[in-house]
Amino acid sequence: MRLTTKGRFAVTAMMDVTMHGARGPVTLAAISERQRISLSYLEQLFGKLRRHGMVESVRGPGGGYNLARDAETVTVADVILAVDEPIDATQCGGRENCLDDHRCMTHELWAGLNAHIFSYLRSVTLSDLVRQQQPRGGELAVLQDHRHPAGAAPSPEPATAL
């Protein structure tokens, strides 16, 4: 599971579709306008999202994209995996030829890490995110199951850029 801005753009766009898709398809132009993502980049992302069954397209005037599944069932992991092909960090390529003990130390390590991260991203759905987004200025409710350590920046600036 790779974690880059690409997947984050995709999730942002899917959130936009979720929030604005109540009354008909959402155009990429509107998403581009609202989320400040280039139209052509959105086209590329939604091409993958469509081919992975995340969204459905409606062509012609009044067209756009709809969620192909209910927002309750679309997870962040789904979206990220749709646009971001997974990488293999193990030197053995996942094969069974890692004879040398040291050669594949990473194997189990990243399997464990990826499993944990993936399981978290799979537990968050688009509707979770949208629901969390509604209370403007409110606190983070659900996703804040972890305490920030002492020694965090005392400034009011939230920790966004990990």
Next chain:
Amino acid sequence: MRLTTKGRFAVTAMMDVTMHGARGPVTLAAISERQRISLSYLEQLFGKLRRHGMVESVRGPGGGYNLARDAETVTVADVILAVDEPIDATQCGGRENCLDDHRCMTHELWAGLNAHIFSYLRSVTLSDLVRQQQPRGGELAVLQDHRHPAGAAPSPEPATAL
């Protein structure tokens, strides 16, 4: 928190130092040989690891790298942050100028995701990984039920710049 192969190489190399550092410094040539990572790439990575206080270098014959801190206190997050500069996925750049409601939807979203992932990576230490690595051919000892080390939070340098 970006998750790429670069950070994984760094963690692998640090695991190697942890496992082979009992009897003196570990040379990059040895790590390169064992882990199949190019020597020059290791040089770059260990340059950053050294500047971030992860390892200490010993020059001359018999030299190499030692852990600068105890393996119990070095977390995966420390290593990844040392070699992989954090990225900012929020369009507003973390500033407070996101007036438009839609503009910064990603803000709280990724703050929550990053916080969770980071908190997990910070809960796993090098010694955890090495301990998990010892039972050859054994099953993956459950990495999920990790403990939060009580003495980790008030560490002198708590991996700042969230």
Next chain:
DNA sequence: GAATACCCGAACGATTTAGTCAACTAAAAG
């Protein structure tokens, strides 16, 4: 048939990745 909006692909600059090469310095061994 014109306007809308999805669809497709080529190309691009910028950045990152992973690796190579060369020159240098500190320290140990002879």
Next chain:
DNA sequence: CTTTTAGTTGACTAAATCGTTCGGGTATTC
């Protein structure tokens, strides 16, 4: 002291990825 070992630094490179721009398509509606 000289040689050898091994870390240190910097420049450089090929490849990939990122995000964007451009130019053309095709399906649908008015």
